Amino acid sequence: xxxxxxxxxxxxxxxxxxxxxxxxxxxxxxxxxxxxxxxxxxxxxxxxxxxxxxxxxxxxxxxxxxxxxxxxxxxxxxxxxxxxxxxxxxxxxxxxxxxxxxxxxxxxxxxxxxxxxxxxxxxxxxxxxxxxxxxxxxxxxxxxxxxxxxxxxxxxxxxxxxxxxxxxxxxxxxxxxxxxxxxxxxxxxxxxxxxxxxxxxxxxxxxxxxxxxxxxxxxxxxxxxxxxxxxxxxxxxxxxx
Numbered sequence: 608x609x610x611x612x613x614x615x616x617x618x619x620x621x622x623x624x625x626x627x628x629x630x631x632x633x634x635x636x637x638x639x640x641x642x643x644x645x646x647x648x649x650x651x652x653x654x655x656x657x658x659x660x661x662x663x664x665x666x667x668x669x670x671x672x673x674x675x676x677x678x679x680x681x682x683x684x685x686x687x688x689x690x691x692x693x694x695x696x697x698x699x700x701x702x703x704x705x706x707x708x709x710x711x712x713x714x715x716x717x718x719x720x721x722x723x724x725x726x727x728x729x730x731x732x733x734x735x736x737x738x739x740x741x742x743x744x745x746x747x748x749x750x751x752x753x754x755x756x757x758x759x760x761x762x763x764x765x766x767x768x769x770x771x772x773x774x775x776x777x778x779x780x781x782x783x784x785x786x787x788x789x790x791x792x793x794x795x796x797x798x799x800x801x802x803x804x805x806x807x808x809x810x811x812x813x814x815x816x817x818x819x820x821x822x823x824x825x826x827x828x829x830x831x832x833x834x835x836x837x838x839x840x841x842x843x844x845x846x847x848x
Contacts, residue, residue, distance in 0.1 A: 609635050612634065633754045
């Protein structure tokens with residue numbers, strides 16, 4: 608899912624998708640985090656059943672299969688260590704790392720059970736690992752849900768952006784300010800600036816977009832200049848930018 612979302616994000620805009628398919632990375636991050644929680648639910652359920660009805664596991668087979676899981680998932684997770692600022696990449700990394708951690712726990716459980724006969728250790732470790740995965744996934748899920756609802760992306764200071772815009776020369780008021788994520792790496796902004804002295808010219812807008820990108824990580828800014836009542840547009844719910 609992470610790779611498909613990355614590939615879709617590289618495709619250009621289309622008449623039906625004027626922003627392109629950048630939002631696919633948000634969907635992938637959300638689905639990845641939800642799948643992790645579903646998988647944890649399955650582990651917890653199975654662990655609870657085995658605590659109530661202990662079963663003898665084949666220690667050697669368990670250890671060898673789990674060791675293969677550590678190798679495959681560990682190496683793949685290592686490939687995703689770069690780009691952690693991208694929520695989509697971080698979701699894939701956590702998914703793979705979680706699988707590797709689970710496999711490591713299974714190896715330990717298999718070895719100990721084989722030498723002690725403690726059949727309760729396998730489900731007990733399952734519950735511990737599940738708690739660790741939920742703790743690591745919760746923040747990812749929260750951020751993915753926020754982006755999917757077009758909330759202000761993590762790391763972007765809404766009040767700081769508004770303060771910056773308000774302090775620009777000639778700006779009397781800022782309203783209809785919206786900041787959201789077009790993808791897990793790209794932030795968009797729209798705003799109305801009230802400038803009673805008139806339009807400041809293209810150079811002002813060019814410098815503004817460069818500053819928003821450099822100071823706040825906003826790569827796509829659309830600014831409307833107004834000269835009249837600062838709240839005229841806000842009073843019209845059907846106003847279209």
